[in-house]
Amino acid sequence: MSVLRPLDKLPKLNTATILLVSTEDALLQQLADSMLREDCASQLNVHLAKSLPLPSNVTRPRIDLIVFVVNLHSKYSLQNVEESLRHVDASFFLGKVCFLATGAGQESRCSIHHNTVVTLAHTYRSPLLFCDLKMEDFRVTMAQRLVRMLQICAGHTPGISALSLLSLLQSPESPSLEDL
Amino acid sequence: MSARKRVNSQAQRRTSRGSLSDQIKEKPSYSESFLKRGQNSPEEDYEHAEDTFQIALRYFEKGPIQTLQSKGKIMEKHLKTVEIVAWKNGLAPEEIDILLNVALSGKFGNAINTRILKSLIPATLISGDSVVKAVSWFCVGKCSGSTKVLFVRWLVAMFDFINEKDKVNSLYGFFFASLQDDVLCPYICHLLYLLTKKENVKPFRVRKLLDLQAKMGMQCHLQALLSLYKFFVPTLISVSLPVRKKIYFKSSENLWRTALIAVRQRNMGPSPISLKLMLGSAKVRPVKRKWTSNSIIPVPNSSSYGREYGKKQMSLSDCLSNNGSFPLEQLHSFHQLLENIHCLELPCQMGSVLNSSLLLHYINCVRDESVLLRLYHWLSQTLQEECIWYKVNNYEYGKEFTNLLDSIIRAQCFLQEGFYSCEAFLYKSLPLWDGLCCRSQFLQLVSWIPFSNFSELKPLLFDHLAHLFFTSTIFFKCSLLQSLKELLQNWLLWLSMDIHMKPVLKSPL
Amino acid sequence: MEKQPTDSEGEGEEGGQPQEANKEDHMTLLLRLRAQTKQQLLEYKSMVDANEEKTPEQIMQEEQIKAKIEGLENEVEEAKTAFEMKNLALDRMQLSAALKNNLEKIDTKTSLLMDDMKHVLELNKLIMTSQQESWDLEEKLLDIRKKRLPELKQASESKLLEIQTEKNKQKDDLDNMENSDKIKAIRQNLQREIQITTVIQNVFQNLLLGSKANWAENPALKKTVLQLEKNLTMI
Numbered sequence: 006m007s008v009l010r011p012l013d014k015l016p017k018l019n020t021a022t023i024l025l026v027s028t029e030d031a032l033l034q035q036l037a038d039s040m041l042r043e044d045c046a047s048q049l050n051v052h053l054a055k056s057l058p059l060p061s062n063v064t065r066p067r068i069d070l071i072v073f074v075v076n077l078h079s080k081y082s083l084q085n086v087e088e089s090l091r092h093v094d095a096s097f098f099l100g101k102v103c104f105l106a107t108g109a110g111q112e113s114r115c116s117i118h119h120n121t122v123v124t125l126a127h128t129y130r131s132p133l134l135f136c137d138l139k140m141e142d143f144r145v146t147m148a149q150r151l152v153r154m155l156q157i158c159a160g161h162t163p164g165i166s167a168l169s170l171l172s173l174l175q176s177p178e179s180p181s182l183e184d185l
Numbered sequence: 186m187s188a189r190k191r192v193n194s195q196a197q198r199r200t201s202r203g204s205l206s207d208q209i210k211e212k213p214s215y216s217e218s219f220l221k222r223g224q225n226s227p228e229e230d231y232e233h234a235e236d237t238f239q240i241a242l243r244y245f246e247k248g249p250i251q252t253l254q255s256k257g258k259i260m261e262k263h264l265k266t267v268e269i270v271a272w273k274n275g276l277a278p279e280e281i282d283i284l285l286n287v288a289l290s291g292k293f294g295n296a297i298n299t300r301i302l303k304s305l306i307p308a309t310l311i312s313g314d315s316v317v318k319a320v321s322w323f324c325v326g327k328c329s330g331s332t333k334v335l336f337v338r339w340l341v342a343m344f345d346f347i348n349e350k351d352k353v354n355s356l357y358g359f360f361f362a363s364l365q366d367d368v369l370c371p372y373i374c375h376l377l378y379l380l381t382k383k384e385n386v387k388p389f390r391v392r393k394l395l396d397l398q399a400k401m402g403m404q405c406h407l408q409a410l411l412s413l414y415k416f417f418v419p420t421l422i423s424v425s426l427p428v429r430k431k432i433y434f435k436s437s438e439n440l441w442r443t444a445l446i447a448v449r450q451r452n453m454g455p456s457p458i459s460l461k462l463m464l465g466s467a468k469v470r471p472v473k474r475k476w477t478s479n480s481i482i483p484v485p486n487s488s489s490y491g492r493e494y495g496k497k498q499m500s501l502s503d504c505l506s507n508n509g510s511f512p513l514e515q516l517h518s519f520h521q522l523l524e525n526i527h528c529l530e531l532p533c534q535m536g537s538v539l540n541s542s543l544l545l546h547y548i549n550c551v552r553d554e555s556v557l558l559r560l561y562h563w564l565s566q567t568l569q570e571e572c573i574w575y576k577v578n579n580y581e582y583g584k585e586f587t588n589l590l591d592s593i594i595r596a597q598c599f600l601q602e603g604f605y606s607c608e609a610f611l612y613k614s615l616p617l618w619d620g621l622c623c624r625s626q627f628l629q630l631v632s633w634i635p636f637s638n639f640s641e642l643k644p645l646l647f648d649h650l651a652h653l654f655f656t657s658t659i660f661f662k663c664s665l666l667q668s669l670k671e672l673l674q675n676w677l678l679w680l681s682m683d684i685h686m687k688p689v690l691k692s693p694l
Numbered sequence: 695m696e697k698q699p700t701d702s703e704g705e706g707e708e709g710g711q712p713q714e715a716n717k718e719d720h721m722t723l724l725l726r727l728r729a730q731t732k733q734q735l736l737e738y739k740s741m742v743d744a745n746e747e748k749t750p751e752q753i754m755q756e757e758q759i760k761a762k763i764e765g766l767e768n769e770v771e772e773a774k775t776a777f778e779m780k781n782l783a784l785d786r787m788q789l790s791a792a793l794k795n796n797l798e799k800i801d802t803k804t805s806l807l808m809d810d811m812k813h814v815l816e817l818n819k820l821i822m823t824s825q826q827e828s829w830d831l832e833e834k835l836l837d838i839r840k841k842r843l844p845e846l847k848q849a850s851e852s853k854l855l856e857i858q859t860e861k862n863k864q865k866d867d868l869d870n871m872e873n874s875d876k877i878k879a880i881r882q883n884l885q886r887e888i889q890i891t892t893v894i895q896n897v898f899q900n901l902l903l904g905s906k907a908n909w910a911e912n913p914a915l916k917k918t919v920l921q922l923e924k925n926l927t928m929i
Binding site (some may be wrong): 362551681 | 857
């Protein structure tokens with residue numbers, strides 16, 4: 006069982022690679038397309054995977070950012086993500102992992118509670134983003150955001166590293182919004 | 186498709202020839218309403234469709250025919266006709282009258298009643314009289330429990346469209362008696378919340394509510410009603426209600442939501458009518474239109490109930506002097522506001538004050554807790570329902586939502602204070618915001634957050650903003666910094682006011 | 695299961711290094727790559743350093759670790775800011791030295807550099823005047839708000855209270871006339887009647903409810919029912 010390690014390969018020049026992991030194929034494909042359409046000075050590689058571990062017969066460049074996409078409407082995608090998390094080395098969680106939750110807007114169809122993903126992200130000390138990937142405009146803005154994060158994680162932005170970004174994005178336990 | 190329709194109506198014509206000609210003469214308006222559909226079929230088709238609808242209506246009115254072989258199919262056809270007409274153009278008040286009676290009188294089965302109720306969409310208005318008759322059937326209780334629930338939900342959803350609300354208010358006691366039923370209770374509470382006036386708050390009702398709460402425990406709908414009672418007559422309720430509890434009724438509009446939007450849009454004029462009352466000029470407000478162009482903020486409509494301040498006994502001054510309350514439709518100028526400021530009655534739908542600067546002046550002066558409470562409740566409900574990133578399909582209504590946000594921000598700017606409902610809405614929807622949608626409005630809302638501790642604000646507001654800030658463009662960063670600067674300015678201005686002024690902003694929400 | 699990687703064409707370039715500089719100048723690209731490589735080297739170095747450190751013997755509480763992390767983060771921030779400022783100052787000195795050297799060598803009237811510098815100066819002046827204007831306007835706005843806010847809140851409230859007290863005074867004057875006995879007797883009777891009628895109202899309402907009758911069918915009954923909620927003390 007191969008475990009993903011962040012710095013086990015040398016980076017290719019001017020290249021940044023992101024790995025999107027989720028059971029939702031269609032959404033990932035669309036997100037990947039939006040990301041590739043973004044205007045970016047570096048060359049982007051987008052890898053899509055249903056789950057980890059990745060097959061070891063393919064050579065791939067160094068992975069700079071892993072995004073786990075959880076669909077709040079299906080418990081299966083959460084389980085899948087939790088399984089895949091075991092195949093990621095601990096040093097990846099120093100800012101090179103991010104969680105993305107989709108479908109939070111329609112509360113009636115959410116089978117996973119909002120707080121579950123929040124605790125998951127908190128346990129792994131990684132940022133959690135919300136986005137409704139089915140809507141085109143929201144997807145495009147999220148793609149822009151991911152591209153910026155990717156550039157930072159790949160070291161293409163001088164002066165800021167993945168770890169410093171992580172410390173900026175860190176949020177302590179937030180109070181339950183039901184109290185409002 | 187059109188050929189088949191013709192054949193059907195031909196068959197119908199043979200069976201009910203006599204009454205048909207009467208119907209065509211009676212209701213010529215239907216052909217007009219069908220013309221609006223913009224189809225290319227010739228006019229003959231309209232008359233056939235109109236006939237089919239009329240026939241369907243008469244069929245339902247007469248009641249079920251006992252032993253007819255094809256009863257099921259005919260019934261289905263008639264139901265379909267009614268549904269199509271209702272969802273396309275809405276039903277006229279008289280038709281709603283007939284169908285309401287049919288649905289609630291229990292002549293037909295449960296499934297049919299449900300379908301009828303679900304397609305009761307008004308074209309313009311619902312007359313209070315038909316509601317009264319329907320409630321009478323409701324009391325008779327021949328229909329099933331689920332039909333009753335659906336009827337109450339329908340009332341709540343269509344509340345804005347009911348004409349002559351005083352008639353509905355006079356049935357308050359009947360509604361109140363249905364609180365006993367556990368299934369009906371939350372929906373009745375919502376209806377009562379919309380319906381309650383100060384005169385309806387009576388001690389025995391308060392006792393009843395408290396008993397119910399003791400029996401069923403802390404239910405948020407009962408609490409909502411109790412807090413409303415408390416603010417109308419604080420002396421009657423001694424139980425302490427939790428502060429800052431969001432009053433939240435499950436939105437029961439979902440079944441009729443798209444249709445309601447269509448109705449509102451249908452009723453607006455061809456050009457958007459702005460109802461911002463200019464100070465000093467008497468603008469003639471067109472009486473016929475009842476909805477603003479934005480279709481979310483309703484028109485101020487004074488409730489023609491009694492006086493605002495209830496007295497235990499009538500005094501001589503009441504008899505001698507004319508103390509009638511001033512109806513809001515006549516409020517056009519600042520001068521009128523000043524003359525009648527002591528007897529002005531606030532509209533049923535509190536949201537309508539957002540567009541009227543005169544009413545905002547009034548709210549600013551009055552400082553009555555119940556007024557603010559009602560406004561905040563309306564705001565929180567509306568923002569919850571209209572927020573476009575909750576509803577995937579409603580992205581087309583983005584413009585309406587931005588207009589609504591603009592009006593709210595203008596009102597906050599006018600009153601120079603922030604609304605708690607907006608604050609709660611911000612905290613709830615900030616994690617889901619993508620940073621681009623309605624950006625300037627959202628950032629302006631941020632700058633109007635009322636003053637509170639940093640330690641409270643940090644997890645709710647600043648952490649989520651930080652997420653957006655560090656991963657966005659320079660433009661967004663600058664806009665955010667600008668709005669935070671304005672937030673600081675607002676706080677400083679607010680704090681620099683006289684300390685002796687009593688802090689009325691601790692509203693229990 | 696993995697899908698094949700989708701390669702991007704960033705900015706329309708094919709493959710890695712562009713031979714023809716489409717949008718990006720060769721020099722700029724090299725500088726950017728240099729900064730990239732530096733940053734990546736820094737990251738690798740820090741990982742190597744981190745791995746060499748021994749883990750501490752005692753087990754610290756999570757809270758202590760968090761507090762320590764915060765402290766360290768603050769230190770890093772401060773060091774970074776100081777470093778950036780120093781870098782900035784150094785860059786500026788280098789830039790002005792290079793400019794000075796360049797200016798000594800070239801003809802001051804026709805060079806592109808002079809034109810650029812003049813343009814920059816003009817823009818700066820424009821920016822400063824606009825900023826000054828906007829600050830002045832903001833000041834004025836703030837002053838107006840400062841004046842208006844207490845008026846808005848306190849003055850309007852007190853005015854309304856005054857109006858209300860005036861009206862109440864009028865009412866009180868009228869009330870004082872009421873103390874005659876006759877009116878008191880009339881009022882007592884009226885009260886009793888009202889109370890009786892209220893009880894009847896409520897009893898009738900409950901009777902109707904219990905009887906499950908369809909009261910809307912009878913127009914007279916309907917009219918009566920619609921009156922049942924009326925608060926009689928108001929008339």
